[in-house]
Amino acid sequence: MISAYTGTQIRETEKSFLDNGVGAVLMQRAAYGLANAVVRELRGGRQRLYGASVTVLAGKGNNGGDGLFAAAMLARRGLRTTAVLTAGDAHPEGLAAFKKAGGRVVRLTPENMAEATAAAAASGVVIDAVLGTGAQGGLRGPAAELVEALGRARPGLVVACDIPSGVDADTGEAHAPVLRAELTVTFGAAKAGLLADPGADFAGRVQVVPIGIEAGLPWPALCRFEAGDLSALLARPERRAHKYSRGVLGVVAGSSAYPGAAVLACKGALAAGAGMVRYLGPPDVADLVRQACPEIVCSAGTVAGTHVQAWLVGSGLDDSDEQQLQRARDAADSGLPTIADAGALPALPDVLAPQVILTPHAGELASLLQRLGVGLDRAAVEASTLSAVRRAAGLTEATVLLKGATTLVASPFQDFYSQAEGTPWMATAGSGDVLAGVIGALLARLGADVGHFAERGIDPDARWGAIAAMAASVHGRAGSLASAGGPVTASAISDAVPEVLRTM
Numbered sequence: 001m002i003s004a005y006t007g008t009q010i011r012e013t014e015k016s017f018l019d020n021g022v023g024a025v026l027m028q029r030a031a032y033g034l035a036n037a038v039v040r041e042l043r044g045g046r047q048r049l050y051g052a053s054v055t056v057l058a059g060k061g062n063n064g065g066d067g068l069f070a071a072a073m074l075a076r077r078g079l080r081t082t083a084v085l086t087a088g089d090a091h092p093e094g095l096a097a098f099k100k101a102g103g104r105v106v107r108l109t110p111e112n113m114a115e116a117t118a119a120a121a122a123s124g125v126v127i128d129a130v131l132g133t134g135a136q137g138g139l140r141g142p143a144a145e146l147v148e149a150l151g152r153a154r155p156g157l158v159v160a161c162d163i164p165s166g167v168d169a170d171t172g173e174a175h176a177p178v179l180r181a182e183l184t185v186t187f188g189a190a191k192a193g194l195l196a197d198p199g200a201d202f203a204g205r206v207q208v209v210p211i212g213i214e215a216g217l218p219w220p221a222l223c224r225f226e227a228g229d230l231s232a233l234l235a236r237p238e239r240r241a242h243k244y245s246r247g248v249l250g251v252v253a254g255s256s257a258y259p260g261a262a263v264l265a266c267k268g269a270l271a272a273g274a275g276m277v278r279y280l281g282p283p284d285v286a287d288l289v290r291q292a293c294p295e296i297v298c299s300a301g302t303v304a305g306t307h308v309q310a311w312l313v314g315s316g317l318d319d320s321d322e323q324q325l326q327r328a329r330d331a332a333d334s335g336l337p338t339i340a341d342a343g344a345l346p347a348l349p350d351v352l353a354p355q356v357i358l359t360p361h362a363g364e365l366a367s368l369l370q371r372l373g374v375g376l377d378r379a380a381v382e383a384s385t386l387s388a389v390r391r392a393a394g395l396t397e398a399t400v401l402l403k404g405a406t407t408l409v410a411s412p413f414q415d416f417y418s419q420a421e422g423t424p425w426m427a428t429a430g431s432g433d434v435l436a437g438v439i440g441a442l443l444a445r446l447g448a449d450v451g452h453f454a455e456r457g458i459d460p461d462a463r464w465g466a467i468a469a470m471a472a473s474v475h476g477r478a479g480s481l482a483s484a485g486g487p488v489t490a491s492a493i494s495d496a497v498p499e500v501l502r503t504m
C-alpha cells in the first residue's frame with residue numbers, strides 16, 4: 001500500500017530528527033535519491049551522462065538545498081549543471097557544495113530572465129526545487145515568470161524535487177503557474193497532494209526515496225492500494241461456497257431512456273464475481289437485462305420483499321420514474337450496503353450512512369454539494385478534488401467516491417483512498433455503470449465480513465471506503481487491460497474484470 005501524508009505530518013516527523021541535529025543527513029539522503037533518479041532517467045532514455053545538461057531551479061529554503069546538493073552530485077559525475085537561484089538567496093551549504101563541484105550559478109533578476117529561461121529550456125533535464133513542503137501559496141515574482149515562460153517553451157525532462165512547486169502538499173491544489181513534471185522524486189513518504197488531482201496531473205510518476213524518518217510517520221492522510229493489497233483483500237470463494245454466500249446483489253437501475261445502464265451495471269457485478277444478481281425495474285428494461293444476461297433474476301417487486309446482501313441503485317434512472325426512485329430510497333434506507341450512482345444521487349436524503357457509497361463525477365459532486373449549501377461549481381471541485389470529496393463525506397455521512405483520472409474515496413470516518421490505474425480511454429459512456437456493478441459485487445460479498453478486513457489490518461469502520469477503493473482499482477486495471485493503449489468500450493471493461501481478478 002502506498003501511504004501518503006500531509007506536508008505538516010512530514011514536517012512534524014522530521015522535527016525530532018532536526019532537533020537531534022541530523023537534518024543535514026536527511027538532506028544528503030534526499031539529494032542522493034534525487035540525483036540517482038535523474039541518472040536513471042537519462043540512462044533509461046539511452047542518453048550519455050557525461051556532458052548532459054541539467055538546470056536546477058532552486059528556491060531559498062531546504063527544497064532548494066536538496067536540489068543544489070543533487071546538482072552538485074550530478075556535476076561530479078560529469079554533467080553540465082546550472083543553478084538558477086529564483087529568490088536571490090539560496091541554501092548556504094547546498095550552494096557552497098554546488099559551486100565546489102564546478103556548477104554555474106545564475107541569480108535570477110528581471111534583466112537576465114530571458115537568458116535564464118532560454119538556458120533552462122535548452123537543458124536536457126530541469127529540476128524544479130523552488131518550493132517544497134514549506135511553501136505558502138504558489139510561485140511569486142521572478143520565479144513565477146520563469147516557470148510560466150519555461151512551461152510555454154516545453155523544456156526537456158522535468159523532475160520535481162519533493163513536489164512540483166506551487167502544488168499544495170496537503171490537498172493537491174495547484175497555484176498557477178506550475179511546471180508539469182514527468183517525474184516527482186519525493187522524500188520520506190508520498191505527499192497526499194501528489195495523489196489527488198490536479199496535483200497528480202503535475203507530478204507525473206511519483207518515486208519515494210526513503211530518508212530514515214519512515215518509522216516515525218503517523219497514520220497516513222491518504223492511502224493507495226497496490227496489486228499485493230488487492231490480492232490479500234479480494235479473497236477467493238471458499239471450497240464450500242454457494243451462490244448466496246458469494247453475495248447477492250439487488251440492482252435498481254435503467255429506464256426506457258437508458259436501458260443499457262442497467263445491463264452494464266449487471267454485467268459489471270457478474271464479472272466481479274457476484275453469486276447472484278436480482279434486477280428490479282420496468283418490464284422493458286428487465287427484458288433487455290434478461291436477454292443480455294440470462295443469469296439475472298428479474299422482477300417488478302419491492303426492495304423490502306427482495307432478499308439481497310447489498311444494493312446497487314441509480315445507474316440510468318429516469319427522474320420521472322417515481323417507482324424506481326422510491327426503490328432507490330428504500331435501498332439506501334434498508335441498512336444494507338448500497339452503491340448509489342448517477343440518477344439516484346439527487347433522489348436520496350441529504351444525510352445517509354457510511355455503508356451507502358455515492359459515486360459522483362465532478363459535475364455531480366458539485367450539484368450534490370450545492371444541494372447541501374456549499375457553493376462549489378464543477379471547476380471548483382476539479383481544482384480541489386480532495387477537499388471537495390472530504391466535504392461531501394462529512395456532510396452526507398456517506399462514503400463518497402469521486403470518479404476521475406484519479407479516483408478519490410472519502411469516508412465519514414476520515415479514511416481517504418486514491419486509485420489511478422485507469423486510462424483516459426475509459427472516459428466513455430457506461431464505464432461508470434460497470435464500476436457501480438463492481439462495487440456492488442464487492443459490497444454484497446465482503447460488506448458483512450467485518451473479520452475479513454480486521455484480519456488484514458483494516459478497521460471495520462473503514463471497510464466501506466476500502467471496498468470502494470478496491471473496486472476502483474479493479475475497474476481501472478480492467479480498463480487499462482482492455483484498452484491496451486487504444487479505445488475501449490464499457491462492455492470490454494466489464495469483460496476484462498474476470499482476468500484482472502484471476503491475476504489477483
Ligand SMILES: NC(=O)C1=CN([C@@H]2O[C@H](COP(=O)(O)OP(=O)(O)OC[C@H]3O[C@@H](n4cnc5c(N)ncnc54)[C@H](OP(=O)(O)O)[C@@H]3O)[C@@H](O)[C@H]2O)[C@@H](O)CC1
Nearest residue numbers: 023026027030061062063131132133134135136137138162
Ligand atoms: N526538514 C528536513 O529535514 C528536510 C527537508 N527536506 C526538504 O525541505 C523541504 C521543505 O523545506 P523548507 O521548510 O525550508 O521549505 P521550502 O519548501 O523549501 O520553501 C520555503 C522557503 O520558501 C519561502 N517561501 C514560502 N512560500 C513561498 C512562495 N509562495 N513563494 C516564494 N517563496 C516562498 C520561505 O521563505 P519565507 O517566505 O518564509 O521567508 C522559505 O524560505 C521539503 O520539501 C524537502 O524538499 C528534505 O531535504 C528532507 C529533510
Ligand SMILES: [K+]
Nearest residue numbers: 128131163165
Ligand atoms: K519543488
